Amino acid sequence: MSKIIVLGGQGQLGQCLQSVCEDKAMVFLSSKEADISNEAQLEQWFIQYNPSHIINCAAYTAVDKAEDEKEEASKINTIAPGILAGLCKRFDAILIHISTDFVFEGNQTGLLEETSIANPTGVYGQTKLDGETTIQQIWNKHIIIRTSWLYSEYANNFVKTMLRLAQDREELKVVADQVGTPTYARDLAEVLCKIIDNNITEDEYGLYHYSNEGVASWYDFAYAVFELSNTNIRLFPIKTADFPTKAKRPAYSVMDKSKIKKQFNLVIPNWRDSLKNCLQRLKEIQN
Numbered sequence: 001m002s003k004i005i006v007l008g009g010q011g012q013l014g015q016c017l018q019s020v021c022e023d024k025a026m027v028f029l030s031s032k033e034a035d036i037s038n039e040a041q042l043e044q045w046f047i048q049y050n051p052s053h054i055i056n057c058a059a060y061t062a063v064d065k066a067e068d069e070k071e072e073a074s075k076i077n078t079i080a081p082g083i084l085a086g087l088c089k090r091f092d093a094i095l096i097h098i099s100t101d102f103v104f105e106g107n108q109t110g111l112l113e114e115t116s117i118a119n120p121t122g123v124y125g126q127t128k129l130d131g132e133t134t135i136q137q138i139w140n141k142h143i144i145i146r147t148s149w150l151y152s153e154y155a156n157n158f159v160k161t162m163l164r165l166a167q168d169r170e171e172l173k174v175v176a177d178q179v180g181t182p183t184y185a186r187d188l189a190e191v192l193c194k195i196i197d198n199n200i201t202e203d204e205y206g207l208y209h210y211s212n213e214g215v216a217s218w219y220d221f222a223y224a225v226f227e228l229s230n231t232n233i234r235l236f237p238i239k240t241a242d243f244p245t246k247a248k249r250p251a252y253s254v255m256d257k258s259k260i261k262k263q264f265n266l267v268i269p270n271w272r273d274s275l276k277n278c279l280q281r282l283k284e285i286q287n
């Protein structure tokens with residue numbers, strides 16, 4: 001049976017994959033077991049498993065910190081995907097890689113398509129965009145999926161941050177002028193399994209956008225988290241200028257998902273429905 005290696009297996013998306021793809025021939029490797037910037041170490045895993053697919057869930061995801069650690073972010077988000085693409089080419093494996101809505105500047109109105117111009121506003125987005133380009137230049141057999149605002153019951157994310165902050169604060173202020181789409185990482189994990197299950201064909205390689213359906217600001221997202229979890233807190237909408245951060249984030253990053261829906265025959269859940277599911281799972285874990 002062909003093996004699928006998941007890199008960044010202990011991150012948020014990696015753990016969602018472990019949860020939804022239990023019965024697959026997947027090998028989950030942590031950052032310690034497989035450092036994606038270490039070619040010699042990766043090569044040993046390729047030799048051991050001769051994988052049919054690599055799913056790269058590993059990334060440098062600290063958006064603000066990246067502004068001060070440009071070299072490290074570039075090593076993980078740009079150079080390492082190039083190393084992976086080179087190894088996939090040598091071993092004839094399909095590379096599935098995850099990218100981000102933060103490749104967009106955010107000044108466009110209307111849905112962002114795969115062909116829309118990317119122009120990142122920060123180091124994280126730039127290094128991720130460069131990672132996409134690097135893969136595209138090295139190895140044709142790839143699927144790159146740009147997603148946005150990932151959250152789940154695992155690792156660190158906005159939903160868990162909001163619930164944690166609400167425990168010892170009486171009020172919270174959240175930006176209402178950055179608009180995008182929250183995406184339950186479990187839904188994305190299910191899509192990745194479906195894509196692999198259906199045997200990827202040559203005409204399916206390329207770049208795709210995937211998020212949940214719908215549109216929200218970070219304020220709307222926080223509001224729904226508190227509403228759906230019956231959390232009592234005073235929540236105020238604020239402007240980006242009133243919440244200064246090191247990295248500038250896109251004001252608008254709602255993506256058009258027509259291509260992935262059509263190509264893989266997907267029905268995508270609305271973000272509020274998926275948020276409900278996630279909060280339910282979080283509750284089960286806590287009880």
Ligand SMILES: NC(=O)C1=CN([C@@H]2O[C@H](COP(=O)(O)OP(=O)(O)OC[C@H]3O[C@@H](n4cnc5c(N)ncnc54)[C@H](OP(=O)(O)O)[C@@H]3O)[C@@H](O)[C@H]2O)C=CC1
Binds near residue numbers: 012036037076150
């Ligand atoms: N989180 C989000 O909101 C979004 C994420 N994305 C993209 O989705 C993908 C998955 O993100 P997510 O699961 O949320 O991120 P996480 O930060 O939860 O997980 C990233 C994982 O990468 C690992 N990692 C970091 N450096 C290396 C390395 N050199 N070698 C191997 N592993 C490494 C980390 O391990 P360790 O902790 O041990 O360092 C961590 O387990 C990423 O490509 C990200 O850019 C896209 C849009 C939104």
Ligand SMILES: Cc1cn([C@H]2C[C@H](O)[C@@H](COP(=O)(O)OP(=O)(O)O[C@H]3O[C@@H](C)C(=O)[C@@H](O)[C@H]3O)O2)c(=O)[nH]c1=O
Binds near residue numbers: 149175
């Ligand atoms: C905690 C907090 C954040 N915010 C704002 C800051 C920011 O504009 C927005 C989101 O904050 P965060 O820093 O949690 O999220 P951020 O790390 O910017 O999330 C991004 O992560 C990377 C990895 C991606 O690829 C993106 O798609 C996106 O999900 O909310 C508030 O307004 N109030 C608050 O109390």
